Amino acid sequence: MKKLHYYLADVFTEEVFGGNQLAVFPEGQDVPEHLMQKIAKELNLSETTFVLPPTNPANDIKLRIFTPGKELPMAGHPTIGTAFVLLQQGYLKPTGNQLIFEEGVGDITVNFEKKADKLGLITMAQPLPQFGATFTNTQILADLLSLNPSDIDTDYPAQVVSCGVPFFYIPLKTLTAVKRAKLRQDVLENQLSHLGAESVFLFSTETENPAHAVHGRMFAPAFGIPEDPATGSACGPLGCYLVHYGVVPSESPSHLICEQGYEMGRPSLLYITIGQENKKITSVQVGGKSALVGEGYFYLY
Structure with missing residues (x-):
C-alpha cells in the first residue's frame, strides 16, 4: 500500500469553510499519472493539484491541475492555494517574494506577502486577454x-x-x-x-x-x-x-x-x-488569501 500525503485549503478567504476548496499533493511525482484524474474525481473538489519538479531548474515547480472532470492548463485558486500550502508548510523557501510555476499555458509568476512569518495576499500573473x-x-x-x-x-x-x-x-x-x-x-x-x-x-x-x-x-x-x-x-x-x-x-x-x-x-x-x-491592457493579476483546513493521506493499493 502506498500513502500519498495531501493538504486541504480554502482559497480566496481568510476563514475556513469559506472560499474555494483545494487539495494539494506536494509530492506529485509519487502519484501515477494515469491516476491523477481519478484521484481528483474521488476527492470531488473544484480542483486538485499535483506538484512536480520543474522542467526548467530555474523555476520553482511544475503544477498540474485537475477538476473532477478534466485537466486544466491554468487555474487561479489552485495556483494561489498551492503556493500558500507549499510556502506555509516549508516545501518552498524562496529568498525573495516571488515564485515561478510551470503550468499548461507556460510560466506563471506568483508573488506573495509575508509579515512576521504570516502569509498575506498571494497574487498570480495571468496571460493577456x-x-x-x-x-x-x-x-x-x-x-x-x-x-x-x-x-x-x-x-x-x-x-x-x-x-x-x-x-x-x-x-x-x-x-x-x-x-x-x-x-x-x-x-x-x-x-x-x-x-x-x-x-x-x-x-x-x-x-x-x-x-x-x-x-x-x-x-x-x-x-x-x-x-x-x-x-x-x-x-x-x-x-x-x-x-x-x-x-x-x-x-x-x-x-x-x-x-x-x-x-x-x-x-x-x-x-x-x-x-x-x-x-x-498590459498586465493581469489576480490574488487572494487562503486558510489551511486539514491534511491527510490517500491510499493506493
Missing part, C-alpha cells in the same frame, strides 16, 4: 440562466474572454437577477456550444458590499463543477472585460474586488489588478 465571440440573442441568454430577457444588461456584450482559460461572460442588471439565476445545461450545449467556452460567468455591478466592484457566479458543468465558489482564472478576464468596456473607471492600474460564492454559503473575495498603457 483574448476577446472572443459575442452573442446578442437575449432570449436565449435568459433561457440559459432561467431569467427574463429584461434581466440581461444589453449595454454591454455577452462575450467570451480568456486569460488562459475561456469563459462566457454575461452582464446582468441587478444583484437580485444574479442570485435568481439557474443555469440550464441543455441550452448551453444546444445553443451556445459554438462560442468556444464551456464555462459561464454571470455578473452585476450591484454588490453585497458597496466597496466591491462586482458580484459574480461561475458555472462549469462540463468540468464537473455545477457552480464554483471562487474562480481566479475567470476573474482575470472579468477584470479585463470591465476595464475594456468602461464598466468600471479606467485607471492604471485598476484595482477591483470581485465577490463570489455568496449563493453557495462560501463567500470569497478575489483581488484583481489590470495594468494599462495607452488604453491597452
Whole structure:
C-alpha cells in the first residue's frame, strides 16, 4: 500500500469553510499519472493539484491541475492555494517574494506577502486577454440562466474572454437577477456550444458590499463543477472585460474586488489588478488569501 500525503485549503478567504476548496499533493511525482484524474474525481473538489519538479531548474515547480472532470492548463485558486500550502508548510523557501510555476499555458509568476512569518495576499500573473465571440440573442441568454430577457444588461456584450482559460461572460442588471439565476445545461450545449467556452460567468455591478466592484457566479458543468465558489482564472478576464468596456473607471492600474460564492454559503473575495498603457491592457493579476483546513493521506493499493 502506498500513502500519498495531501493538504486541504480554502482559497480566496481568510476563514475556513469559506472560499474555494483545494487539495494539494506536494509530492506529485509519487502519484501515477494515469491516476491523477481519478484521484481528483474521488476527492470531488473544484480542483486538485499535483506538484512536480520543474522542467526548467530555474523555476520553482511544475503544477498540474485537475477538476473532477478534466485537466486544466491554468487555474487561479489552485495556483494561489498551492503556493500558500507549499510556502506555509516549508516545501518552498524562496529568498525573495516571488515564485515561478510551470503550468499548461507556460510560466506563471506568483508573488506573495509575508509579515512576521504570516502569509498575506498571494497574487498570480495571468496571460493577456483574448476577446472572443459575442452573442446578442437575449432570449436565449435568459433561457440559459432561467431569467427574463429584461434581466440581461444589453449595454454591454455577452462575450467570451480568456486569460488562459475561456469563459462566457454575461452582464446582468441587478444583484437580485444574479442570485435568481439557474443555469440550464441543455441550452448551453444546444445553443451556445459554438462560442468556444464551456464555462459561464454571470455578473452585476450591484454588490453585497458597496466597496466591491462586482458580484459574480461561475458555472462549469462540463468540468464537473455545477457552480464554483471562487474562480481566479475567470476573474482575470472579468477584470479585463470591465476595464475594456468602461464598466468600471479606467485607471492604471485598476484595482477591483470581485465577490463570489455568496449563493453557495462560501463567500470569497478575489483581488484583481489590470495594468494599462495607452488604453491597452498590459498586465493581469489576480490574488487572494487562503486558510489551511486539514491534511491527510490517500491510499493506493
